[in-house]
Structures are given as structure tokens and as C-alpha cells.
Amino acid sequence: MYNQTVMDHFRNPRNVGVIEDADGVGEVGNPLCGDIMTIYLKVEEGRIRDIKFQTFGCGSAIAVSSMLTEIAIGKTIEEARAITNKDVAQALEGLPKNKLHCSNLGADALQLAIKDYEDRLAGVSRPEIKRKEDHEHSHGDKCYCPYCDVEIIEGATFCDACQSSLEEEH
């Protein structure tokens, strides 16, 4: 199912963990859609000196997190801001079609962490990360079509954009 690069990052994920005194933290996803990814940044002189991740998710979600941290480490904030989902997927030499949404999470989490870092620098008060609880009403949450990556409502059974059925395969 996955290529060797993806499996290598899944089996031996780089930069796993938490940075306790992080300069920026970004978290995306929720258990309703499948994956949760948290990125921790340590920034020195405008450069990402350390980056760590935690991920609840499938094989590609873990591989994407790992690859993202490898791409981002050592980069300046400006360079890191330019990292796209596509960059991560390409570095992994491709993901199965229905797993592309996982690569979305990686860059999104990084961008949120960068924003958090900048907000802190600017003295913007930081709301605590609020993870959506399972029992909360799910409508309006961001989920992405696993095939074409367009934003759709959680629990949708059909993607209008690419005409894919999103129902269970079994």
C-alpha cells in the first residue's frame, strides 16, 4: 500500500515527542475525521532549531509528520512558511490517493505552530489548545475529501467536488 520511503518514516519516525518549553505549538485535526497532529517548535534567531511532533493517526499521518519535521528543521521561519502539503507528499515520493488529506495536516499543523510563535512574539494572548470533544456537535468542522482534498463536512458520504463515494469500502 505504501512505498518504502513512507514505510521508513512510519517505522522509524524522526523527531517524535514534546518540547516542554516550546516557542510555538500547532495542533490540527480531530478524532471525528481520523487524525490529530501536534507540532512543537523551538526557534532561535528566526530559525527552527528544534521541532517535535505527536500524531494520532494512520501510517501516512505518522510518516507525513516525520517527514515534515525533517524538512522544517534548520529552516528560517520565512522558509518554513513556504512549506506546502505538496512538498511533504513529494518528499515521501507519493501517498495513496485516498491518503492525500493526511499530508494536508502536516503543513497545516506547522503553519499553526508558526502563527502561535509569532503571536507570542507579538504578545497576543494565546488561547489554550481546545481539542474538540467527541460528543460535541460535529457540523462545520474541517474535514477533507480523502481523494481530492477539498474541504467537506465530517460524515459526508459523497464528495461533490470529485464525485467520489466516501462510504465504507467493506
Add this chain to the structure above:
Amino acid sequence: MMKIVNLDHISASPLLAEVKDSMIEAVRQDYHNPSSQHQAGEQAAEALQRARTSVAQLVNAALPKEIVFTSGGTESVNHAVKGVALANAARGNHIITSNIEHNAVNRSLRRLQSAGFKVTSLSVDSTGRVDPADVADAITDQTILVSIMHSNNETGTLQPIEEIAKITRGKKVIFHSDAVDSVGIMPVDVQKLGVDLLSFGSNTFYGPAGVGGLYVRRGTRVFPLLDGGVQENNKRAGAENLIGIIGMGTAAEIAVQGMDARVAHLRRLKDKLLAELPDYIDEYIINTHPRYSLPNLVSLSIKYIEGESVLLMLDDEGFLVSTRSACATGSLRASHVLLSLGLSHADAQGTLVLSFGIDNTAQDVTAFLTALKNVVTTLRDISPLYKKATAQN
């Protein structure tokens, strides 16, 4: 080479050596068409009849001709549901089912809904069982069919088929049960159950995939799914897959002979797993009914981690398992079966389905538990949910 331990028999079971031999012999025989009237055709018809008799014995059908050979469980279910609906449309248009059925039933019914049939889907209780009283309440003068599965393919939980059959008989409503994961794994007796139709597949009991059976009680009104010739007592057109059917017949004979030992072996492995699991991992949910369940299946939701990751890591250790996480099925939604049990989305994501077979041993269970412990520890170390949960404690 690493030993591969199959704990995913619900997806595929190995063919018994006797089954392979009988199929190879059948290939060598160059059987003619069982419908042909010459002697070569008659020889083929005799082989077909022998297999039909063996399969009839497996489900204790009163007559061999109550067995229709199909291309597998999916076709059997499609045949039963659509065939009964179309044959009885003049009597009514209402069908009752449960909300934990396999998609073979769900999607057949959706197809029928688009053709004007009305469907009532019953909820299950927190243990995953349908209340027979709900079936009785749902029956109207328009009801022509009740379709409730014998065992659930994700949880292994058994449904109160006998009790439901008493109700449908009293109301003269046709009753079909999808027993694809039960037949050949545990005793299934159509006369004792009281069902009118029962679907099953051959690979469940170590016969070839691509062959299955549909039990149709004599006198039940059902149209063929495939129209054409008069094969299978006019219930399924097309020249029979005789090599596959012969393999299924052999598998049925062995299942009948060894049923008690088979059930005891499977149950020992399952009981061992359930008893020793707490020594290896914590914070999990067992979705399988403690009493009414298949002897070989355990559904296990492990908190804070996702099923596909677990599956991939166990695969690296040589253990084949199945998962019901949304990620793995390519949908964005957790399994409808698990959610109907009241499981949270996050917990449903960490669900493994383990299904034992006669080729498994007690040593396999111990080795699996050791591997599982390592995988769970590794993935929880990566998981933000686990860190948060442990921080709160």
C-alpha cells in the same frame, strides 16, 4: 523466513489439505456440464449432488435441494434480499433489518429503496443485539421480509435469530439471516433457527473463496438473481462452478465431522486472549458480547491509538489482523457498527478485529500479545491523546 500468523480469518482462511486434494482431483476429472443428459453430464451431476448433500448437512437443511450454490456470501445475500422483495412485491413493500448489517444487506436494501420499497432499520442495544420485541413492533401488514444477521462481522456478536423467527413465522413474514461468518465456525441449524433463508460462504470453513450457499426453505417465494437456464432447481442460472463447489462440499463434510473439536479449539484461543490481555495492555474496550458471540472473533478498541498504524506494525512482526478505523476503510466515518454500540469516534479509530482459525495455536496467542504490547507502547508514545490523558490522571 518470519512465521506469518493469520489472526484475520474473517478476511481469508487457508484451504484444508483435503479441500485442495478434492479440487485438484476435480480439475483432473474434466467434468462435463451437470445439466447435460449424456453420461459425462450425469457424472458431473452426481458430483454436484454429493456436494449439495454435504452442504445441506452442514446447516441441517431438510432437503439437499434447499441449498442453492452461489458465487459466495455476497451473492447469497443479494439473492435473498432482492429475490424475496421482487417475488413478494404484490403482497407488500416493507422490509425490516438492523443497523449493524453487512453492506451486502445495506446496499441491497438501498437499491430496493430507490425502487420504492420501504425499509425499517432497527437499533441494537449497547451489547450489539437486536431486541426481538422491536422486530414484532416494526412488522406491519405491508412487511414481506425481515433480514437480520446471525453474527456480526465486526464484533462477532450473535443475534437472537430463534426468537425473531418465532415472530416472523407467526406473522407469515419471510426471514433471511446473513450467517456468512457463522456457518462452519459454529453449529448452525436452519430448522432449529426457524429461518426461511440463510446466506453463507465456503471460505469461512476453509473451502475456496468464490463459492457460497443460500439455504431456501422449500416453499419460500424468491426470484433468481441471475436469470437464464434452469440450474440450481431454477433458482440460479448459469453452469455451476463445479470445482469450487466440490471443494466446498469437502470442507462442509470436515466441518460436520469435527465441529465440536473446532468450536472448542477456537474458544480456547479466544478465552486465552481475553484472559491474558490485561497482563499486556491497559485501557481498551472489548466490543464482542461476553456470552453471545462467535467462538473465534474478538473486537478490541485500544484507546489513544489508530487501528491502521497498529495493523501495519503488527504486520511487520508477522501478525495479520484487521481494523475498522475510518482511515483504513477509506471513509471519513467510523464504522456504523461500532458507533451503534455507543463507542466514541476516537475509540472506534483504535479498533482491531481478531479472528482465530483452526491453524492457530496457544503459542500464537502469547506471541501476539507480546507483539501487541510493544506496538501499543510505541504508538501511544507518539500519540498526543495518550499524553493528554496520562497528564490528567
